[in-house]
Amino acid sequence: MRFVDEYRDPVAARRALSEIRTLAGERSVKFMEVCGGHTHTIYKHGIEQILPANVELVHGPGCPVCVIPMGRVDDAIAVAETPGVIFTTFGDMMRVPGGDGNLLQAKARGADVRMVYSPLDALAIARDNPERQVVFFAVGFETTAPSTAITVLRARDAGITNFSVFCNHVTIVPPLKAILDSPDLRLDGFIGPGHVSTVVGNRPYRFVPERYGKPLVTAGFEPLDVLSAVVMLLRQLADGRCEVENQYSRVVRDEGNPRALAVLAEVFELRPHFEWRGLGFIAQSALKLRAGLALWDAEDRFDIPGVRVADPKACQCGEVLKGVIKPWECKVFGTACTPETPIGTCMVSSEGACAAYYNYGRLARTPVVLSPSPVGPTPVGAAGSPGPVTSDTAEMAVCRVHLAARSRGDDR
Amino acid sequence: MCLGIPGKIIELRTTSEHLAVADVGGVRREINIGLVADDDGGLSVGEWVLIHVGFAMAVIDEDEAHRTIEFLRELGSLYDEEIDQLREGEVR
Numbered sequence: 001m002r003f004v005d006e007y008r009d010p011v012a013a014r015r016a017l018s019e020i021r022t023l024a025g026e027r028s029v030k031f032m033e034v035c036g037g038h039t040h041t042i043y044k045h046g047i048e049q050i051l052p053a054n055v056e057l058v059h060g061p062g063c064p065v066c067v068i069p070m071g072r073v074d075d076a077i078a079v080a081e082t083p084g085v086i087f088t089t090f091g092d093m094m095r096v097p098g099g100d101g102n103l104l105q106a107k108a109r110g111a112d113v114r115m116v117y118s119p120l121d122a123l124a125i126a127r128d129n130p131e132r133q134v135v136f137f138a139v140g141f142e143t144t145a146p147s148t149a150i151t152v153l154r155a156r157d158a159g160i161t162n163f164s165v166f167c168n169h170v171t172i173v174p175p176l177k178a179i180l181d182s183p184d185l186r187l188d189g190f191i192g193p194g195h196v197s198t199v200v201g202n203r204p205y206r207f208v209p210e211r212y213g214k215p216l217v218t219a220g221f222e223p224l225d226v227l228s229a230v231v232m233l234l235r236q237l238a239d240g241r242c243e244v245e246n247q248y249s250r251v252v253r254d255e256g257n258p259r260a261l262a263v264l265a266e267v268f269e270l271r272p273h274f275e276w277r278g279l280g281f282i283a284q285s286a287l288k289l290r291a292g293l294a295l296w297d298a299e300d301r302f303d304i305p306g307v308r309v310a311d312p313k314a315c316q317c318g319e320v321l322k323g324v325i326k327p328w329e330c331k332v333f334g335t336a337c338t339p340e341t342p343i344g345t346c347m348v349s350s351e352g353a354c355a356a357y358y359n360y361g362r363l364a365r366t367p368v369v370l371s372p373s374p375v376g377p378t379p380v381g382a383a384g385s386p387g388p389v390t391s392d393t394a395e396m397a398v399c400r401v402h403l404a405a406r407s408r409g410d411d412r
Numbered sequence: 413m414c415l416g417i418p419g420k421i422i423e424l425r426t427t428s429e430h431l432a433v434a435d436v437g438g439v440r441r442e443i444n445i446g447l448v449a450d451d452d453g454g455l456s457v458g459e460w461v462l463i464h465v466g467f468a469m470a471v472i473d474e475d476e477a478h479r480t481i482e483f484l485r486e487l488g489s490l491y492d493e494e495i496d497q498l499r500e501g502e503v504r
Contacts, residue, residue: 008479040486044486090465115497116497116500117501118465118466118467118501143469144464146467147467195415195464198469199469221415221483222479257469257470260469350490
Protein backbone atom coordinates (compact mmCIF):
# COMPACT_ATOMS: atom_id res chain seq x y z
CA MET A 1 0.00 0.00 0.00
CA ARG A 2 1.36 3.36 -1.00
CA PHE A 3 0.54 6.54 0.78
CA VAL A 4 1.21 10.18 0.29
CA ASP A 5 4.84 10.14 1.47
CA GLU A 6 5.64 7.77 -1.34
CA TYR A 7 4.13 9.92 -4.05
CA ARG A 8 6.58 11.53 -6.44
CA ASP A 9 5.94 14.90 -4.85
CA PRO A 10 4.44 14.41 -1.38
CA VAL A 11 4.39 18.15 -0.70
CA ALA A 12 2.32 18.78 -3.81
CA ALA A 13 0.08 15.83 -2.95
CA ARG A 14 -0.56 17.22 0.54
CA ARG A 15 -1.26 20.63 -0.91
CA ALA A 16 -3.73 19.09 -3.38
CA LEU A 17 -5.47 17.16 -0.59
CA SER A 18 -5.72 20.27 1.52
CA GLU A 19 -7.22 22.20 -1.38
CA ILE A 20 -9.64 19.34 -2.07
CA ARG A 21 -10.86 19.49 1.53
CA THR A 22 -11.27 23.26 1.41
CA LEU A 23 -13.02 23.30 -1.95
CA ALA A 24 -15.31 20.38 -1.21
CA GLY A 25 -16.30 21.64 2.22
CA GLU A 26 -19.39 19.79 3.34
CA ARG A 27 -20.61 19.21 -0.17
CA SER A 28 -20.88 15.63 -1.45
CA VAL A 29 -19.47 15.21 -4.93
CA LYS A 30 -19.08 12.23 -7.19
CA PHE A 31 -16.63 12.13 -10.11
CA MET A 32 -16.34 9.32 -12.65
CA GLU A 33 -13.16 8.20 -14.34
CA VAL A 34 -13.40 6.24 -17.56
CA CYS A 35 -9.95 4.76 -17.93
CA GLY A 36 -8.54 1.48 -16.72
CA GLY A 37 -5.25 3.24 -15.93
CA HIS A 38 -6.96 5.65 -13.57
CA THR A 39 -8.80 2.78 -11.92
CA HIS A 40 -5.47 1.11 -11.22
CA THR A 41 -3.90 4.25 -9.80
CA ILE A 42 -6.87 4.95 -7.58
CA TYR A 43 -6.90 1.46 -6.09
CA LYS A 44 -3.18 0.86 -5.98
CA HIS A 45 -2.42 4.14 -4.24
CA GLY A 46 -5.45 4.11 -1.99
CA ILE A 47 -6.68 7.43 -3.36
CA GLU A 48 -10.23 6.66 -2.25
CA GLN A 49 -8.96 6.42 1.31
CA ILE A 50 -7.05 9.67 1.35
CA LEU A 51 -9.83 11.73 -0.17
CA PRO A 52 -12.38 13.23 2.20
CA ALA A 53 -15.41 10.99 2.63
CA ASN A 54 -17.65 13.39 0.73
CA VAL A 55 -15.49 13.27 -2.43
CA GLU A 56 -16.24 10.00 -4.19
CA LEU A 57 -14.60 8.53 -7.26
CA VAL A 58 -16.57 6.02 -9.33
CA HIS A 59 -15.31 3.92 -12.19
CA GLY A 60 -16.99 3.98 -15.56
CA PRO A 61 -16.76 1.89 -18.72
CA GLY A 62 -13.08 2.56 -19.39
CA CYS A 63 -11.93 -0.96 -20.09
CA PRO A 64 -12.52 -2.00 -23.70
CA VAL A 65 -12.39 -5.71 -22.95
CA CYS A 66 -14.93 -5.30 -20.18
CA VAL A 67 -17.60 -3.76 -22.39
CA ILE A 68 -17.66 -6.53 -25.03
CA PRO A 69 -21.00 -8.33 -24.68
CA MET A 70 -21.09 -12.11 -24.36
CA GLY A 71 -22.79 -12.59 -27.72
CA ARG A 72 -19.81 -11.04 -29.53
CA VAL A 73 -17.46 -13.47 -27.79
CA ASP A 74 -19.67 -16.33 -29.00
CA ASP A 75 -19.50 -14.84 -32.49
CA ALA A 76 -15.71 -14.77 -32.25
CA ILE A 77 -15.65 -18.40 -31.15
CA ALA A 78 -17.92 -19.37 -34.06
CA VAL A 79 -15.52 -17.73 -36.50
CA ALA A 80 -12.50 -19.26 -34.75
CA GLU A 81 -14.05 -22.73 -35.06
CA THR A 82 -14.73 -22.35 -38.79
CA PRO A 83 -12.56 -24.92 -40.60
CA GLY A 84 -9.42 -23.43 -42.09
CA VAL A 85 -9.46 -20.27 -40.00
CA ILE A 86 -6.55 -18.91 -37.99
CA PHE A 87 -8.13 -16.66 -35.39
CA THR A 88 -5.85 -14.00 -33.93
CA THR A 89 -6.54 -12.00 -30.79
CA PHE A 90 -4.95 -9.85 -28.11
CA GLY A 91 -4.18 -11.98 -25.07
CA ASP A 92 -6.70 -10.00 -22.99
CA MET A 93 -9.60 -11.54 -24.91
CA MET A 94 -8.62 -15.19 -24.47
CA ARG A 95 -10.38 -15.71 -21.14
CA VAL A 96 -13.36 -13.42 -21.64
CA PRO A 97 -16.39 -15.64 -21.18
CA GLY A 98 -19.10 -15.83 -23.80
CA GLY A 99 -22.32 -17.74 -23.39
CA ASP A 100 -20.50 -20.80 -24.68
CA GLY A 101 -17.09 -20.70 -23.02
CA ASN A 102 -14.08 -18.63 -24.03
CA LEU A 103 -11.46 -18.58 -26.77
CA LEU A 104 -8.99 -20.51 -24.64
CA GLN A 105 -11.49 -23.37 -24.42
CA ALA A 106 -12.15 -23.13 -28.16
CA LYS A 107 -8.41 -23.45 -28.70
CA ALA A 108 -8.34 -26.51 -26.43
CA ARG A 109 -11.13 -28.01 -28.56
CA GLY A 110 -8.90 -27.64 -31.61
CA ALA A 111 -9.56 -24.18 -32.99
CA ASP A 112 -6.42 -22.43 -34.27
CA VAL A 113 -6.48 -19.43 -31.96
CA ARG A 114 -3.27 -17.41 -31.74
CA MET A 115 -2.36 -14.52 -29.50
CA VAL A 116 -0.83 -11.51 -31.19
CA TYR A 117 0.57 -8.28 -29.83
CA SER A 118 -0.38 -6.17 -32.85
CA PRO A 119 -2.80 -6.41 -35.78
CA LEU A 120 0.30 -6.19 -37.98
CA ASP A 121 1.38 -9.55 -36.51
CA ALA A 122 -1.98 -10.98 -37.59
CA LEU A 123 -1.43 -9.63 -41.09
CA ALA A 124 2.03 -11.22 -41.18
CA ILE A 125 0.43 -14.58 -40.28
CA ALA A 126 -1.96 -14.11 -43.22
CA ARG A 127 0.94 -13.34 -45.53
CA ASP A 128 2.74 -16.49 -44.37
CA ASN A 129 -0.35 -18.71 -44.67
CA PRO A 130 -1.97 -17.79 -47.99
CA GLU A 131 -4.06 -20.99 -48.01
CA ARG A 132 -5.71 -20.12 -44.67
CA GLN A 133 -8.22 -17.46 -43.69
CA VAL A 134 -6.74 -15.27 -40.97
CA VAL A 135 -9.14 -13.25 -38.82
CA PHE A 136 -8.14 -10.54 -36.37
CA PHE A 137 -10.40 -9.95 -33.34
CA ALA A 138 -10.30 -6.16 -33.22
CA VAL A 139 -11.22 -4.63 -29.86
CA GLY A 140 -10.46 -1.39 -28.12
CA PHE A 141 -11.23 2.29 -28.02
CA GLU A 142 -9.59 4.92 -30.21
CA THR A 143 -6.19 3.89 -28.86
CA THR A 144 -6.19 0.66 -30.88
CA ALA A 145 -8.67 1.39 -33.70
CA PRO A 146 -6.17 3.40 -35.80
CA SER A 147 -3.82 0.40 -35.73
CA THR A 148 -6.55 -1.84 -37.08
CA ALA A 149 -7.35 0.78 -39.73
CA ILE A 150 -3.76 1.00 -40.95
CA THR A 151 -3.49 -2.79 -41.00
CA VAL A 152 -6.59 -3.08 -43.19
CA LEU A 153 -5.20 -0.48 -45.59
CA ARG A 154 -1.91 -2.37 -45.63
CA ALA A 155 -3.77 -5.61 -46.48
CA ARG A 156 -5.63 -3.85 -49.27
CA ASP A 157 -2.52 -2.21 -50.70
CA ALA A 158 -0.56 -5.48 -50.57
CA GLY A 159 -3.46 -7.45 -52.07
CA ILE A 160 -3.69 -9.76 -49.05
CA THR A 161 -7.22 -11.08 -49.29
CA ASN A 162 -7.08 -14.00 -46.85
CA PHE A 163 -7.07 -11.49 -43.98
CA SER A 164 -10.15 -10.02 -42.35
CA VAL A 165 -11.10 -8.13 -39.23
CA PHE A 166 -13.88 -9.02 -36.78
CA CYS A 167 -14.42 -5.46 -35.73
CA ASN A 168 -15.53 -4.61 -32.19
CA HIS A 169 -13.94 -1.20 -31.86
CA VAL A 170 -15.91 1.17 -29.69
CA THR A 171 -15.74 4.92 -29.24
CA ILE A 172 -15.40 6.81 -25.99
CA VAL A 173 -17.97 9.56 -26.32
CA PRO A 174 -21.30 7.67 -26.70
CA PRO A 175 -20.99 5.74 -23.42
CA LEU A 176 -20.34 9.03 -21.61
CA LYS A 177 -23.60 10.31 -23.11
CA ALA A 178 -25.38 7.10 -22.10
CA ILE A 179 -24.16 7.43 -18.52
CA LEU A 180 -25.15 11.09 -18.38
CA ASP A 181 -28.59 10.17 -19.68
CA SER A 182 -28.96 7.30 -17.21
CA PRO A 183 -31.11 7.94 -14.18
CA ASP A 184 -29.03 5.50 -12.12
CA LEU A 185 -26.24 7.84 -11.25
CA ARG A 186 -25.82 11.45 -10.26
CA LEU A 187 -22.38 12.67 -11.27
CA ASP A 188 -20.70 16.02 -10.69
CA GLY A 189 -17.95 15.66 -13.28
CA PHE A 190 -15.58 13.39 -15.15
CA ILE A 191 -11.90 12.61 -15.08
CA GLY A 192 -11.23 12.19 -18.80
CA PRO A 193 -9.16 9.27 -20.08
CA GLY A 194 -5.43 9.77 -20.60
CA HIS A 195 -4.22 7.80 -23.56
CA VAL A 196 -7.48 7.66 -25.51
CA SER A 197 -7.32 11.44 -25.47
CA THR A 198 -3.89 11.41 -27.16
CA VAL A 199 -5.86 10.19 -30.19
CA VAL A 200 -9.22 11.97 -29.94
CA GLY A 201 -8.01 15.12 -28.20
CA ASN A 202 -10.15 17.14 -25.81
CA ARG A 203 -12.64 18.59 -28.25
CA PRO A 204 -15.02 15.59 -28.39
CA TYR A 205 -15.73 16.04 -24.68
CA ARG A 206 -17.10 19.55 -25.03
CA PHE A 207 -20.67 18.26 -25.05
CA VAL A 208 -20.22 17.22 -21.42
CA PRO A 209 -20.13 20.80 -20.11
CA GLU A 210 -22.15 22.28 -22.96
CA ARG A 211 -25.09 19.87 -22.98
CA TYR A 212 -24.99 18.32 -19.54
CA GLY A 213 -23.45 21.10 -17.48
CA LYS A 214 -20.71 18.89 -16.02
CA PRO A 215 -16.97 19.63 -15.97
CA LEU A 216 -14.42 17.23 -17.43
CA VAL A 217 -10.68 17.18 -16.78
CA THR A 218 -8.41 14.94 -18.83
CA ALA A 219 -5.78 13.51 -16.50
CA GLY A 220 -2.53 11.56 -16.38
CA PHE A 221 -1.97 8.37 -14.43
CA GLU A 222 0.19 9.26 -11.47
CA PRO A 223 -1.54 9.65 -8.12
CA LEU A 224 -0.75 13.36 -8.16
CA ASP A 225 -2.31 13.63 -11.63
CA VAL A 226 -5.55 12.16 -10.33
CA LEU A 227 -5.53 14.40 -7.24
CA SER A 228 -4.80 17.42 -9.44
CA ALA A 229 -7.72 16.53 -11.69
CA VAL A 230 -9.99 16.35 -8.63
CA VAL A 231 -8.73 19.79 -7.57
CA MET A 232 -9.42 21.19 -11.04
CA LEU A 233 -12.94 19.72 -11.07
CA LEU A 234 -13.69 21.12 -7.62
CA ARG A 235 -12.31 24.53 -8.59
CA GLN A 236 -14.65 24.60 -11.57
CA LEU A 237 -17.60 23.75 -9.33
CA ALA A 238 -16.54 26.37 -6.77
CA ASP A 239 -16.07 29.05 -9.45
CA GLY A 240 -19.35 28.18 -11.15
CA ARG A 241 -17.36 27.31 -14.28
CA CYS A 242 -18.03 24.28 -16.41
CA GLU A 243 -15.58 23.35 -19.13
CA VAL A 244 -13.16 20.79 -20.52
CA GLU A 245 -9.71 21.19 -19.01
CA ASN A 246 -6.50 19.32 -19.67
CA GLN A 247 -4.43 18.27 -16.67
CA TYR A 248 -2.36 15.98 -18.92
CA SER A 249 -1.16 18.60 -21.40
CA ARG A 250 2.34 17.13 -21.26
CA VAL A 251 0.97 14.29 -23.42
CA VAL A 252 -2.55 15.17 -24.64
CA ARG A 253 -3.08 17.86 -27.30
CA ASP A 254 -6.48 19.47 -27.66
CA GLU A 255 -6.64 18.38 -31.28
CA GLY A 256 -5.53 14.80 -30.52
CA ASN A 257 -3.62 12.97 -33.23
CA PRO A 258 -4.97 14.30 -36.56
CA ARG A 259 -3.33 11.54 -38.60
CA ALA A 260 -4.94 8.85 -36.47
CA LEU A 261 -8.33 10.56 -36.71
CA ALA A 262 -7.97 10.82 -40.49
CA VAL A 263 -7.22 7.12 -40.92
CA LEU A 264 -10.16 6.23 -38.64
CA ALA A 265 -12.46 8.29 -40.87
CA GLU A 266 -11.03 6.69 -44.00
CA VAL A 267 -11.49 3.08 -42.87
CA PHE A 268 -14.44 3.03 -40.48
CA GLU A 269 -18.01 4.16 -40.29
CA LEU A 270 -20.24 4.25 -37.24
CA ARG A 271 -22.55 1.32 -36.63
CA PRO A 272 -26.17 2.40 -36.12
CA HIS A 273 -26.01 0.76 -32.68
CA PHE A 274 -23.83 -1.61 -30.71
CA GLU A 275 -24.41 -3.54 -27.53
CA TRP A 276 -22.25 -2.68 -24.53
CA ARG A 277 -22.07 -4.98 -21.60
CA GLY A 278 -24.08 -3.43 -18.83
CA LEU A 279 -25.04 -0.36 -20.82
CA GLY A 280 -27.22 -2.07 -23.43
CA PHE A 281 -27.44 -0.86 -27.02
CA ILE A 282 -25.89 2.55 -27.59
CA ALA A 283 -26.47 4.38 -30.86
CA GLN A 284 -23.43 5.13 -33.03
CA SER A 285 -21.05 3.85 -30.41
CA ALA A 286 -18.96 1.39 -32.40
CA LEU A 287 -17.05 1.15 -35.66
CA LYS A 288 -17.35 -1.12 -38.67
CA LEU A 289 -15.34 -1.22 -41.87
CA ARG A 290 -16.64 0.99 -44.65
CA ALA A 291 -18.47 -0.76 -47.49
CA GLY A 292 -15.53 -0.28 -49.85
CA LEU A 293 -13.40 -2.44 -47.54
CA ALA A 294 -15.99 -5.22 -47.12
CA LEU A 295 -13.51 -7.74 -48.50
CA TRP A 296 -11.55 -7.43 -45.23
CA ASP A 297 -14.63 -7.49 -43.00
CA ALA A 298 -15.04 -10.83 -41.22
CA GLU A 299 -18.72 -10.09 -40.68
CA ASP A 300 -19.16 -10.12 -44.45
CA ARG A 301 -16.97 -13.13 -45.00
CA PHE A 302 -18.26 -15.53 -42.34
CA ASP A 303 -21.60 -16.62 -40.97
CA ILE A 304 -21.79 -14.76 -37.67
CA PRO A 305 -24.47 -16.14 -35.34
CA GLY A 306 -25.13 -12.68 -33.90
CA VAL A 307 -27.11 -14.07 -31.00
CA ARG A 308 -27.61 -11.78 -28.04
CA VAL A 309 -26.62 -13.52 -24.81
CA ALA A 310 -27.76 -12.22 -21.45
CA ASP A 311 -25.09 -11.80 -18.79
CA PRO A 312 -25.05 -14.42 -16.01
CA LYS A 313 -27.58 -13.48 -13.35
CA ALA A 314 -25.00 -13.40 -10.59
CA CYS A 315 -22.70 -11.06 -12.51
CA GLN A 316 -23.04 -7.35 -11.83
CA CYS A 317 -20.44 -6.11 -14.32
CA GLY A 318 -23.12 -3.87 -15.79
CA GLU A 319 -23.61 -1.99 -12.55
CA VAL A 320 -19.84 -1.85 -12.00
CA LEU A 321 -19.29 -0.44 -15.51
CA LYS A 322 -21.92 2.20 -14.93
CA GLY A 323 -20.40 3.11 -11.58
CA VAL A 324 -23.63 2.23 -9.79
CA ILE A 325 -21.85 -0.22 -7.49
CA LYS A 326 -18.22 -0.69 -6.53
CA PRO A 327 -16.56 -4.01 -7.38
CA TRP A 328 -16.69 -5.27 -3.81
CA GLU A 329 -20.43 -4.69 -3.67
CA CYS A 330 -21.01 -7.36 -6.33
CA LYS A 331 -22.42 -10.52 -4.81
CA VAL A 332 -19.89 -12.84 -6.44
CA PHE A 333 -16.81 -10.61 -6.12
CA GLY A 334 -13.86 -12.50 -4.71
CA THR A 335 -15.86 -15.66 -4.12
CA ALA A 336 -17.32 -17.19 -7.27
CA CYS A 337 -15.64 -14.53 -9.43
CA THR A 338 -11.86 -14.15 -9.22
CA PRO A 339 -9.16 -13.40 -11.81
CA GLU A 340 -8.49 -17.16 -11.99
CA THR A 341 -12.14 -18.07 -12.58
CA PRO A 342 -13.82 -14.88 -13.79
CA ILE A 343 -17.55 -14.73 -14.30
CA GLY A 344 -17.60 -11.19 -15.60
CA THR A 345 -15.38 -9.20 -17.93
CA CYS A 346 -14.39 -6.67 -15.26
CA MET A 347 -12.54 -9.47 -13.47
CA VAL A 348 -11.00 -10.91 -16.64
CA SER A 349 -9.17 -7.94 -18.01
CA SER A 350 -6.27 -6.59 -16.04
CA GLU A 351 -7.64 -3.16 -16.99
CA GLY A 352 -10.98 -3.97 -15.39
CA ALA A 353 -12.15 -2.38 -12.15
CA CYS A 354 -12.84 -5.70 -10.41
CA ALA A 355 -9.42 -7.16 -11.27
CA ALA A 356 -7.71 -3.93 -10.19
CA TYR A 357 -9.58 -3.88 -6.92
CA TYR A 358 -9.03 -7.60 -6.37
CA ASN A 359 -5.29 -7.12 -6.87
CA TYR A 360 -4.80 -3.96 -4.84
CA GLY A 361 -7.80 -2.46 -3.16
CA ARG A 362 -8.94 -5.34 -1.06
CA LEU A 363 -5.60 -5.44 0.72
CA ALA A 364 -6.43 -2.50 2.90
CA ARG A 365 -9.76 -1.07 2.01
CA THR A 366 -11.34 1.10 4.58
CA PRO A 367 -15.09 1.07 4.11
CA VAL A 368 -16.03 4.65 3.47
CA VAL A 369 -19.62 5.65 4.04
CA LEU A 370 -20.28 8.07 1.24
CA SER A 371 -23.93 8.09 0.52
CA PRO A 372 -27.11 7.91 2.53
CA SER A 373 -28.13 4.75 0.69
CA PRO A 374 -26.90 1.40 2.01
CA VAL A 375 -23.42 0.73 0.74
CA GLY A 376 -23.78 -3.01 0.81
CA PRO A 377 -22.28 -5.81 2.80
CA THR A 378 -18.78 -5.84 4.18
CA PRO A 379 -16.52 -6.57 1.23
CA VAL A 380 -15.65 -10.17 0.72
CA GLY A 381 -11.98 -10.70 1.24
CA ALA A 382 -11.31 -7.18 2.49
CA ALA A 383 -8.92 -8.02 5.24
CA GLY A 384 -8.27 -5.90 8.26
CA SER A 385 -10.86 -3.22 7.71
CA PRO A 386 -10.36 -0.79 10.54
CA GLY A 387 -13.91 0.53 10.46
CA PRO A 388 -15.82 3.20 8.64
CA VAL A 389 -14.35 6.60 7.99
CA THR A 390 -16.94 9.29 8.18
CA SER A 391 -15.50 12.58 9.22
CA ASP A 392 -11.82 12.41 10.09
CA THR A 393 -9.14 14.13 8.12
CA ALA A 394 -7.45 12.73 5.07
CA GLU A 395 -4.13 12.49 6.91
CA MET A 396 -5.75 10.31 9.56
CA ALA A 397 -7.25 8.15 6.85
CA VAL A 398 -3.85 7.85 5.20
CA CYS A 399 -2.33 6.92 8.50
CA ARG A 400 -4.98 4.29 9.12
CA VAL A 401 -4.54 2.76 5.71
CA HIS A 402 -0.81 2.66 6.30
CA LEU A 403 -1.24 1.04 9.69
CA ALA A 404 -3.76 -1.45 8.38
CA ALA A 405 -1.30 -2.46 5.68
CA ARG A 406 1.57 -2.69 8.14
CA SER A 407 -0.42 -4.78 10.58
CA ARG A 408 -0.73 -7.43 7.88
CA GLY A 409 2.92 -7.21 6.98
CA ASP A 410 2.40 -6.05 3.43
CA ASP A 411 3.77 -2.58 3.95
CA ARG A 412 6.49 -1.74 1.51
CA MET B 413 -3.92 -2.23 -24.78
CA CYS B 414 -5.60 1.00 -23.80
CA LEU B 415 -2.50 2.05 -21.92
CA GLY B 416 0.32 3.11 -24.17
CA ILE B 417 3.81 1.90 -23.43
CA PRO B 418 6.79 4.20 -24.02
CA GLY B 419 9.49 3.14 -26.46
CA LYS B 420 12.68 4.82 -27.56
CA ILE B 421 13.33 4.97 -31.30
CA ILE B 422 16.64 3.28 -32.00
CA GLU B 423 16.46 2.81 -35.75
CA LEU B 424 14.37 4.24 -38.59
CA ARG B 425 13.59 1.76 -41.35
CA THR B 426 11.76 2.07 -44.66
CA THR B 427 9.75 5.24 -44.90
CA SER B 428 7.24 3.60 -47.26
CA GLU B 429 5.86 1.36 -44.54
CA HIS B 430 6.60 3.80 -41.72
CA LEU B 431 8.60 1.27 -39.79
CA ALA B 432 11.08 1.87 -37.02
CA VAL B 433 12.71 -0.19 -34.31
CA ALA B 434 11.98 0.88 -30.76
CA ASP B 435 13.40 -0.27 -27.46
CA VAL B 436 10.45 -1.03 -25.24
CA GLY B 437 11.36 -2.12 -21.74
CA GLY B 438 14.56 -3.68 -23.05
CA VAL B 439 12.83 -5.44 -25.96
CA ARG B 440 13.67 -4.30 -29.49
CA ARG B 441 10.54 -4.34 -31.52
CA GLU B 442 9.55 -3.15 -34.97
CA ILE B 443 6.81 -0.56 -34.70
CA ASN B 444 4.77 1.56 -37.07
CA ILE B 445 5.44 5.30 -36.79
CA GLY B 446 3.14 6.46 -39.60
CA LEU B 447 0.79 8.24 -37.21
CA VAL B 448 3.46 10.42 -35.64
CA ALA B 449 5.92 10.98 -38.50
CA ASP B 450 5.72 12.38 -42.00
CA ASP B 451 6.96 10.54 -45.06
CA ASP B 452 10.03 12.75 -44.99
CA GLY B 453 10.70 12.16 -41.33
CA GLY B 454 9.69 14.22 -38.35
CA LEU B 455 10.87 11.63 -35.90
CA SER B 456 14.49 11.01 -34.96
CA VAL B 457 16.47 8.23 -33.39
CA GLY B 458 16.54 8.79 -29.64
CA GLU B 459 13.03 10.24 -29.42
CA TRP B 460 10.37 8.61 -27.27
CA VAL B 461 6.92 7.57 -28.43
CA LEU B 462 3.84 6.16 -26.75
CA ILE B 463 3.07 2.81 -28.38
CA HIS B 464 -0.30 1.05 -28.56
CA VAL B 465 -0.37 -2.47 -30.07
CA GLY B 466 2.71 -1.81 -32.18
CA PHE B 467 1.83 1.70 -33.37
CA ALA B 468 3.29 4.95 -32.10
CA MET B 469 0.39 7.24 -31.21
CA ALA B 470 2.14 10.21 -29.62
CA VAL B 471 5.62 11.65 -29.26
CA ILE B 472 6.50 12.27 -25.62
CA ASP B 473 9.54 13.71 -23.89
CA GLU B 474 12.03 11.53 -22.09
CA ASP B 475 10.99 12.60 -18.62
CA GLU B 476 7.36 11.73 -19.34
CA ALA B 477 8.46 8.42 -20.85
CA HIS B 478 10.25 7.45 -17.64
CA ARG B 479 7.30 8.54 -15.50
CA THR B 480 4.94 6.45 -17.64
CA ILE B 481 7.23 3.42 -17.52
CA GLU B 482 7.36 3.73 -13.75
CA PHE B 483 3.57 3.87 -13.61
CA LEU B 484 3.23 0.84 -15.88
CA ARG B 485 5.77 -1.15 -13.84
CA GLU B 486 3.64 -0.54 -10.78
CA LEU B 487 0.79 -2.28 -12.56
CA GLY B 488 2.83 -5.46 -12.33
CA SER B 489 1.38 -8.26 -14.39
CA LEU B 490 -0.28 -5.90 -16.87
CA TYR B 491 3.13 -4.48 -17.82
CA ASP B 492 4.93 -7.83 -17.71
CA GLU B 493 2.32 -9.42 -19.99
CA GLU B 494 2.67 -6.60 -22.49
CA ILE B 495 6.45 -6.92 -22.52
CA ASP B 496 6.09 -10.70 -22.95
CA GLN B 497 3.79 -10.14 -25.91
CA LEU B 498 6.24 -7.64 -27.38
CA ARG B 499 9.03 -10.17 -27.01
CA GLU B 500 7.20 -12.55 -29.37
CA GLY B 501 8.00 -10.16 -32.19
CA GLU B 502 11.46 -9.17 -30.99
CA VAL B 503 13.89 -7.93 -33.62
CA ARG B 504 17.07 -9.90 -33.37
